[in-house]
Amino acid sequence: MLDDRAKLLLKALVERYIADGTPVGSRTLSRASGLDLSPATIRNVMSDLEEMGLIASPHTSAGRVPTARGYRLFVDTMLTAERGELATPSLAADQPQKVINNAAQLLSNLSQFVGVVMAPRRTSVFRHIxxxxxxxxxxxxxxVSPEGDVQNRVVFTATDYTQSQLIEASNFLNANYAGMEIEQVRERLKTEVESLRSEIGQLMQTAVQASSEALSEQDEVVISGERNLLSVSDFSGDMSHLRRAFDLFEQKTQLMRLLEVSSQAAGVRIYIGGESQVVPFEELSIVSSPYQVDGQVVGTLGVIGPTRMPYDRMIQIVDITARLVSNALSHQK
Known part of the structure; x- marks a missing residue:
C-alpha cells in the first residue's frame, strides 16, 4: 500500500512523463508535485516505488519512468477524468458504414493517435438488389441492406446479358427473395433454377454468389490515423517499435479479438501494453468503449496510442465518440 506522499509523487511522475516523454528526476518531481520535500526524501520514495515495480530507471538516465504496473495504478486510482464538453462534430447517420468510418476518423483526429472501430456484425439480408x-x-x-447500406460489386460473366435481362433477373429476385439472407436465396435458387430460363437462372446464381462475397468483404475493423504514430517520439526513435505497431494494424484478426474482449465490459476500459497478453506490445495502450444500437451492445471503438498518452483526455474522447455512434446508429430504425 502506498501512503499519500508516495501516491502524490507517483501521480506527479506519471503526469510529467506523459507531458515530456523524458525520465523524471527528483528535482523535477519536487517542483511538479508541489510537496515541500528534500531531494533525499524524494529519492528515497522513488527508490521504494522502483522496488514495488511501479517505476523504472533507464540505464541512460538518473530519472525514472512509469512501468505498465505504475500506469495501471495511476489509471485505476489516481486519474480523475473531468467530463467536460469536448468539441465533437455530430456523426451523420445516413448510412451505418459511413458512421463507422467517420467515427474512426473522428477518434484519430481528436486524439492525434490511431482510431479503431469494430463494425457491428452485419446481416446478409438484402432489401433490394x-x-x-x-x-x-x-x-x-x-x-441494399435493410439498414440502408449499399454494397457494389463488378461481375464478369462468360455469357453476355442485355440490360433487359438484368432487369428481369433483379425484378424476380426482389419480388421473391427480398428480406431473405443471401445464403438462403442461393440454396433456394439451386432447387428452383430448373423452372427458370437457363440463362436467367445462371445469371441469378452468379449475381447471388457475387452478392454473398461483397457482403462478407465488409470491413469488420476500421482503422484511421496509423500515420499519426510517425510523429510520436516513442516510435519515431525506434523503427522496430513502429514496425510492430503497424504489424498489429495489418493483423486485423488480432485487433478483432482485442476489441471483442473490450465489448464484454461496460464503459471505458484501458488496456496498458505489457501488463497482459491482451495488448502484446509494451509501447502501446488502448482506451476503448463498447457502443450500442437501441440499447444493445453491437461493437467496440477506441484509441490506440503510446503507453505515454494523456489518459484523461483519451477517456473523454472515447466515451463521447461511443455515445455519438450509439445515437447515430440507433436513429437508423
Missing part, C-alpha cells in the same frame, strides 16, 4: 450492365460480359451488382 439491382443489376447494371457496364459493358460486354460485365455488370454491376448493387445490394
Amino acid at each position: 439491382e443489376f447494371l450492365r457496364l459493358s460486354e460480359k460485365r455488370f454491376l451488382v448493387i445490394i
Whole structure:
C-alpha cells in the first residue's frame, strides 16, 4: 500500500512523463508535485516505488519512468477524468458504414493517435438488389441492406446479358427473395433454377454468389490515423517499435479479438501494453468503449496510442465518440 506522499509523487511522475516523454528526476518531481520535500526524501520514495515495480530507471538516465504496473495504478486510482464538453462534430447517420468510418476518423483526429472501430456484425439480408450492365460480359451488382447500406460489386460473366435481362433477373429476385439472407436465396435458387430460363437462372446464381462475397468483404475493423504514430517520439526513435505497431494494424484478426474482449465490459476500459497478453506490445495502450444500437451492445471503438498518452483526455474522447455512434446508429430504425 502506498501512503499519500508516495501516491502524490507517483501521480506527479506519471503526469510529467506523459507531458515530456523524458525520465523524471527528483528535482523535477519536487517542483511538479508541489510537496515541500528534500531531494533525499524524494529519492528515497522513488527508490521504494522502483522496488514495488511501479517505476523504472533507464540505464541512460538518473530519472525514472512509469512501468505498465505504475500506469495501471495511476489509471485505476489516481486519474480523475473531468467530463467536460469536448468539441465533437455530430456523426451523420445516413448510412451505418459511413458512421463507422467517420467515427474512426473522428477518434484519430481528436486524439492525434490511431482510431479503431469494430463494425457491428452485419446481416446478409438484402432489401433490394439491382443489376447494371457496364459493358460486354460485365455488370454491376448493387445490394441494399435493410439498414440502408449499399454494397457494389463488378461481375464478369462468360455469357453476355442485355440490360433487359438484368432487369428481369433483379425484378424476380426482389419480388421473391427480398428480406431473405443471401445464403438462403442461393440454396433456394439451386432447387428452383430448373423452372427458370437457363440463362436467367445462371445469371441469378452468379449475381447471388457475387452478392454473398461483397457482403462478407465488409470491413469488420476500421482503422484511421496509423500515420499519426510517425510523429510520436516513442516510435519515431525506434523503427522496430513502429514496425510492430503497424504489424498489429495489418493483423486485423488480432485487433478483432482485442476489441471483442473490450465489448464484454461496460464503459471505458484501458488496456496498458505489457501488463497482459491482451495488448502484446509494451509501447502501446488502448482506451476503448463498447457502443450500442437501441440499447444493445453491437461493437467496440477506441484509441490506440503510446503507453505515454494523456489518459484523461483519451477517456473523454472515447466515451463521447461511443455515445455519438450509439445515437447515430440507433436513429437508423
